[in-house]
Amino acid sequence: MSSVQNELDRLLLKVEKPARYIGGELHSVVREPAEGTVRFAFCFPDLYEIGMSYLGLNILYHLLNTTEHTYCERCFTPARDMMAAMKDNGVPLFTLETKTPLKEMDFVGFTLQYELSYTNILAMLDLAGIPALSCDRAEDDPIVIAGGPCAFNAEPIADFMDVILAGDGEELLPKVCRIRKECKETGRTKLDFLKEIAKLQGVYIPRFYEPVTDENGAFAGYRKLWDGAPDRILKAIVHDIDKVDFPKELIVPLIEVVHDRAVAELFRGCTRGCRFCQAGMVYRPVRERSEDKVIDIAKTQLENSGQGELSLLSLSTSDYTKFEPLVTELMGYCKDHQVSLSLPSLRMDNFSFKVLDEIQGVRKTGLTFAAEAGTQRLRDVINKNVTEEHIFTALEQAFTLGWTSVKLYFMMGLPTETYEDLDGIVDLARRIMEKAKEHNGGKVGRYSVSVSVSNFVPKPDTPFMWVRQNTPEEFEEKHYYLKDRLRKIKGVNFRYHGSYASMLEAVFARGGRELSGALLRAYELGAAFDAWTEGFRQDAWEQALSENGIDGSYFALNDIDPDMPMPWEIIDCGISKEFFKDEWNKAQAAVTTPDCRLGCNGCGINAHTECRWGGIYAE
Amino acid sequence: MQNSFHRYLFGFYKKGNMRFISHLDLQRLFKRCIKRAGIVPAYSNGFNPHEKINIVHPLSLGFETEQDYFEMDTETPYETDFLVDRMNLALPEGIRFTFCREIPYSSRNSSSITESSLYEAFLPASQNLNIDGFIIQDRVVILKKDKKTKKMVEKEVKNWIGRIELIRESEEGSTVSMLLRSAPNETLNPVNLLEALCAFSGAAFDRESLRVTRKDLFARRGETLVPLSRYYEQEHQNG
Numbered sequence: 001m002s003s004v005q006n007e008l009d010r011l012l013l014k015v016e017k018p019a020r021y022i023g024g025e026l027h028s029v030v031r032e033p034a035e036g037t038v039r040f041a042f043c044f045p046d047l048y049e050i051g052m053s054y055l056g057l058n059i060l061y062h063l064l065n066t067t068e069h070t071y072c073e074r075c076f077t078p079a080r081d082m083m084a085a086m087k088d089n090g091v092p093l094f095t096l097e098t099k100t101p102l103k104e105m106d107f108v109g110f111t112l113q114y115e116l117s118y119t120n121i122l123a124m125l126d127l128a129g130i131p132a133l134s135c136d137r138a139e140d141d142p143i144v145i146a147g148g149p150c151a152f153n154a155e156p157i158a159d160f161m162d163v164i165l166a167g168d169g170e171e172l173l174p175k176v177c178r179i180r181k182e183c184k185e186t187g188r189t190k191l192d193f194l195k196e197i198a199k200l201q202g203v204y205i206p207r208f209y210e211p212v213t214d215e216n217g218a219f220a221g222y223r224k225l226w227d228g229a230p231d232r233i234l235k236a237i238v239h240d241i242d243k244v245d246f247p248k249e250l251i252v253p254l255i256e257v258v259h260d261r262a263v264a265e266l267f268r269g270c271t272r273g274c275r276f277c278q279a280g281m282v283y284r285p286v287r288e289r290s291e292d293k294v295i296d297i298a299k300t301q302l303e304n305s306g307q308g309e310l311s312l313l314s315l316s317t318s319d320y321t322k323f324e325p326l327v328t329e330l331m332g333y334c335k336d337h338q339v340s341l342s343l344p345s346l347r348m349d350n351f352s353f354k355v356l357d358e359i360q361g362v363r364k365t366g367l368t369f370a371a372e373a374g375t376q377r378l379r380d381v382i383n384k385n386v387t388e389e390h391i392f393t394a395l396e397q398a399f400t401l402g403w404t405s406v407k408l409y410f411m412m413g414l415p416t417e418t419y420e421d422l423d424g425i426v427d428l429a430r431r432i433m434e435k436a437k438e439h440n441g442g443k444v445g446r447y448s449v450s451v452s453v454s455n456f457v458p459k460p461d462t463p464f465m466w467v468r469q470n471t472p473e474e475f476e477e478k479h480y481y482l483k484d485r486l487r488k489i490k491g492v493n494f495r496y497h498g499s500y501a502s503m504l505e506a507v508f509a510r511g512g513r514e515l516s517g518a519l520l521r522a523y524e525l526g527a528a529f530d531a532w533t534e535g536f537r538q539d540a541w542e543q544a545l546s547e548n549g550i551d552g553s554y555f556a557l558n559d560i561d562p563d564m565p566m567p568w569e570i571i572d573c574g575i576s577k578e579f580f581k582d583e584w585n586k587a588q589a590a591v592t593t594p595d596c597r598l599g600c601n602g603c604g605i606n607a608h609t610e611c612r613w614g615g616i617y618a619e
Numbered sequence: 620m621q622n623s624f625h626r627y628l629f630g631f632y633k634k635g636n637m638r639f640i641s642h643l644d645l646q647r648l649f650k651r652c653i654k655r656a657g658i659v660p661a662y663s664n665g666f667n668p669h670e671k672i673n674i675v676h677p678l679s680l681g682f683e684t685e686q687d688y689f690e691m692d693t694e695t696p697y698e699t700d701f702l703v704d705r706m707n708l709a710l711p712e713g714i715r716f717t718f719c720r721e722i723p724y725s726s727r728n729s730s731s732i733t734e735s736s737l738y739e740a741f742l743p744a745s746q747n748l749n750i751d752g753f754i755i756q757d758r759v760v761i762l763k764k765d766k767k768t769k770k771m772v773e774k775e776v777k778n779w780i781g782r783i784e785l786i787r788e789s790e791e792g793s794t795v796s797m798l799l800r801s802a803p804n805e806t807l808n809p810v811n812l813l814e815a816l817c818a819f820s821g822a823a824f825d826r827e828s829l830r831v832t833r834k835d836l837f838a839r840r841g842e843t844l845v846p847l848s849r850y851y852e853q854e855h856q857n858g
Binding site: 013014256303 | 637
């Protein structure tokens with residue numbers, strides 16, 4: 001092993017949770033890479049415990065490590081104490097598997113899961129000794145590459161990236177690695193390589209484009225700096241997810257992480273069409289994994305890992321075509337093997353209750369409803385097809401079966417929202433509590449209703465991308481309004497998020513390359529782990545934005561004319577702009593759009609791939 | 620009490636980077652290991668059944684061990700060789716089971732009979748340790764962090780020290796062996812003792828470069844202390 005290990009031995013005794021930095025987990029891949037191997041560092045820009053809970057890491061890790069001549073290792077953002085210790089002792093950021101400095105990798109790849117992780121990317125590049133800006137990197141520096149949901153508007157970090165991948169990475173990323181190997185072997189330059197991969201669907205090379213502005217300084221599109229670059233980059237699409245290899249051996253963390261379990265993905269995409277949801281739009285079309293595959297993956301993973309929990313993942317679990325037979329089979333298996341089954345994002349129908357009652361037994365965790373809005377009108381606006389009737393029928397059943405704790409999730413600051421909609425939240429919580437009391441002889445007892453409110457952030461490639469966000473003041477006023485009313489109801493508790501961080505999220509969701517200076521400055525001033533309430537440095541951000549002449553409200557708080565060009569339109573998510581406009585118009589009229597499984601709504605994705613599950617339940 | 624349980628005592632080592640795995644994480648690791656091995660442990664009763672396992676006298680984070688102990692109860696009997704082989708199949712590098720022996724089932728586990736730990740520590744920065752002078756003091760006082768108040772408090776520990784001796788001293792540093800009394804809920808941390816020893820000797824002390832290894836755990840059989848691995852062997856012979 002490298003000299004990093006010797007230094008580490010000293011550092012690890014000083015820092016909290018040293019096992020974050022040691023690697024050596026079951027199913028992690030430790031190799032002596034052969035000459036000519038393409039080495040890839042998969043970097044998750046947050047703590048080990050967060051990153052290791054992310055399924056995408058395991059999928060790509062597995063795929064790259066089964067690709068010939070490719071070796072993928074992992075790296076996470078060190079906590080602040082470790083960052084300081086590494087800097088003080090001159091230890092560069094290293095991979096967990098072989099403790100190799102990141103600077104020696106061919107690729108340093110970041111997953112972009114949320115906008116507020118961008119400063120952590122800069123922290124990792126800094127600790128690795130890799131120049132932050134793509135234009136400052138030398139020929140022998142690693143290629144810095146990124147992908148994930150935020151790649152659909154990666155403009156704020158485009159100056160830091162050599163390559164951005166949009167869409168499904170399973171087929172694209174191994175291909176990119178193979179081309180890198182060929183280019184290295186034939187002695188071609190980094191630029192040659194970038195030109196070569198720019199031909200692939202889903203590959204965006206920011207340096208081949210330059211944003212241009214109109215006479216008012218507003219974004220007006222891109223000028224191509226190399227004629228060979230495509231005008232727009234269509235996302236990469238895996239047409240049949242059954243044909244891509246899904247890992248049967250997940251890395252088993254040695255320390256407790258957020259989600260420590262066996263995981264099988266049921267399907268990608270979603271047919272519900274919630275208008276605020278970026279994942280539901282950009283991962284279209286819905287593609288299911290076959291029942292046999294899911295069962296095989298689940299059982300093999302459990303056997304290989306000894307995990308005590310299995311989770312089935314997707315954006316809307318109960319929509320899986322073979323949901324009942326699948327869950328019935330797995331429930332039996334889990335029961336026989338002392339494994340607990342967890343089913344996130346369930347719709348609360350009869351079958352779900354039967355399942356939940358069975359898998360949770362006497363130890364019932366909270367029951368969660370993502371109602372998202374307080375009135376039917378607003379739920380129609382956002383196309384969240386949950387009615388109060390659904391909720392109350394479900395609750396009646398839940399209380400009868402012995403549930404005592406209910407969690408309600410709402411979003412605040414949604415388009416067209418008024419205080420009547422907030423009253424709707426209070427009213428809903430009150431009526432649920434009353435229903436609970438009916439089951440408990442008129443007393444609150446151990447019944448509880450928790451109301452969690454997040455702040456609406458307009459996201460690119462959704463029908464709400466053009467809508468202004470509430471100001472931090474508006475958010476705060478609404479939080480107080482709710483707090484005042486909810487605290488009067490016994491048994492109800494209330495949680496909400498910081499509003500400045502939400503504004504920052506909107507700025508980086510909708511902004512362009514002009515933000516890179518502020519991002520760098522914020523990091524210099526000490527911002528990192530911005531998604532964590534604890535240690536969030538609002539002062540650093542305010543200073544960084546103002547020093548760089550960035551008015552956050554310009555990006556977050558303005559309504560946008562849908563006909564104006566937007567920075568993220570360089571990436572084509574496969575959904576037509578007409579569909580988004582149409583959905584936005586319907587939203588303003590509070591008209592809903594039915595589930596795609598009931599009939600095609602014409603989003604345009606079938607121009608790029610077959611949408612096999614669209615319209616399967618059509619009359 | 621159910622008499623149908625079988626109890627197995629395992630020895631294991633934990634070295635290298637695995638010294639950074641805490642007691643709780645090690646428990647979780649062993650549970651997964653049992654599941655993966657297809658072994659069915661006994662479960663406790665109650666709303667939230669858990670595996671009936673026990674790691675004898677938890678080791679501090681950052682220490683290595685050459686011989687620690689783990690107990691598991693099962694309802695059906697297993698071949699001990701089978702248990703070791705299966706459990707060793709998928710452990711991370713640095714942790715291995717070294718033996719397994721069936722021991723008499725009892726409501727008390729081996730933690731309750733274990734009373735001493737043997738440690739060896741290498742102190743790279745420290746020379747000229749005055750161990751004899753240190754140990755003949757009437758009171759041997761260490762500083763330790765109070766768990767509740769987080770403040771450093773003094774504690775008299777002479778009775779907790781079974782033996783302490785210098786094994787080697789060179790330009791690189793000193794190696795010290797310590798036999799310390801330990802109880803399931805209270806132990807004398809060798810690092811605190813070594814810090815006091817260095818302070819007493821006027822020697823340098825560098826907490827971060829210190830390497831501590833536990834060599835074995837001991838239980839009392841009459842007048843003598845025997846390693847836990849041999850404790851039950853003798854019991855069988857005698858009984």
